[in-house]
Amino acid sequence: MGALLLRCALLALAAGLVAARGGGGGGAGAAGRLSPNYYRHSCPRVERIVADVVAAKQRANPSTAAGTLRLFFHDCFVGGCDASVLVSPLSADRSPERAAEINLSLPGDSFDVVARAKVALEVACPGTVSCADILALAARDLVGILGGPRFPVALGRRDARRSDARDVEGNLPRTNMSARAMAVLFARKGFTPRELVALAGAHTVGFSHCGEFAHRLYSFRSADGYDPSLNPAFARALQSSCANYRSDPTISIFNDIMTPGKFDEVYFKNLPRGLGLLASDAALWEYPATRVFVQRYADNRTAFFEDFAAAMQKLGAVGVKTGRQGVVRRHCDVL
Ligand code: HEM
Structure with a gap:
């Protein structure tokens, strides 16, 4: 049994499962303020639009799913699920979360899939759907595409007005932790x-x-x-x-x-x-x-x-901002 497993592991390695790729952060419990029907009147097709963009992106680049799942985690654990991790260092006057060392390996495709869904949603329902909600939906959809569970995503998160690399320290787990x-x-x-x-x-x-x-x-x-x-x-x-x-x-x-x-x-x-x-x-x-x-x-x-x-549903509720606590950003990478 053990030998068989070892062979499988080695075969997996030998079969080219080694990938090479370029390098690319509140507590839970606010779910009550979010709702699966949040955009029922303002953007009724939001879930369909995100699902279509995400499926196309995953087909074109199969590493999108894992990267986006990790991106969602890194967003939610640093100041809540507010899309603060999406802010580009090029657009900010101070170093945003994305520039923190631990976030440098987040793959570009995971940011890109959110940006693409945002463009589609800005055409369908301008200024309405937050980047934080798009990221939550995309992560859920991509887990499903890979064969994982499907689950409802409560919506209504608002996007952050700030993103600071210094907020990342101490909020994300490290591989050297017990x-x-x-x-x-x-x-x-x-x-x-x-x-x-x-x-x-x-x-x-x-x-x-x-x-x-x-x-x-x-x-x-x-x-x-x-x-x-x-x-x-x-x-x-x-x-x-x-x-x-x-x-x-x-x-x-x-x-x-x-x-x-x-x-x-x-x-x-x-x-x-x-x-x-x-x-x-x-x-x-x-x-x-x-x-x-x-x-x-x-x-x-x-x-x-x-x-x-x-x-995952609990993760998606960590430190969420609703109402005036946040905004709906027009571009997910710009504050
Ligand atoms: C529990 C402590 C955790 C530690 C120490 C940890 C650490 C890491 C590290 C070091 C990587 C490799 C990054 C790279 O080299 O590109 C990674 C990848 C990944 N992590 Fe975690 N992680 C943890 C929990 C989580 C959680 C809770 C999620 C999501 C719910 C997650 C999702 C992922 C995914 C999907 C990848 C693969 C990313 C890709 O292929 O681009 N991790 N993690």
Whole structure:
């Protein structure tokens, strides 16, 4: 069984699953102020318009989905879901969230899909639909396209009037955090360890640059020189795939090496087998309070999908601005 899995992992690597790509941040509980019917009169086709733009973009560039899901997370955890992460450094007089180091790897396609939907909506219903709502809808739609759960998105978020790179620090998880530290960070935002694990299941899609996990591969303080919690064959395959990551920082590896393009529960099956890519993924298996949910989702895709859908709706309500607390920006990348 173990040998078979190893072979699968290596086959996956050998089959070209290693991708190379260029590099590209309140608490929950405000959902009551949002409503699925918010644009019923002002822009009744909003969901259809976003869905069409998103589907076309994903067809043209299949890495859009994962990038947009991550973009949504980084928006909501830094000052709430208010599209502040979308502001371009070129348009702002101070360094916006997008310029923070952790956001530099957010892929251009994820910003582009929101910009395209915004253009379509400005034609259909000018000045009406916020960029924050578009991002929430796009993330939901893209999860569905990849085979994940579908769920309703409450609407009515307003866009931020400010975006500051300095707000990012301390609000987004880092790969070097322990599961306990991640649980504390998520608790600050109103999320339980169970919701943390469900949301981390987003790593069933997309990829990570070698620089994010290279410390696990080279000069690690262990007999073999790599992180012993990694499956040995996987570690050696990663060592070889990432060998040139310093000269080519775009080299990336799929987060879920088994079924990288599918939104499913396999990410959780990978963790007990040492096939978690990031140290933060592996940590969820080491910590009892999170391990129990890793095991539950590994065994039960339905449980994962239900919890992920619920946690995403909660994520979409973090620190939202309504009414005069925000604006509807005409261009998502300009304040
Ligand atoms: C729990 C702590 C988390 C940590 C430490 C973490 C860290 C990371 C890192 C370092 C990457 C690789 C970025 C790159 O190299 O381009 C990544 C990718 C990704 N993350 Fe997370 N993340 C976490 C939670 C989440 C959550 C809650 C979501 C969404 C709900 C998410 C969605 C994603 C996605 C979809 C990707 C792939 C992006 C792509 O392919 O462009 N992550 N994450």
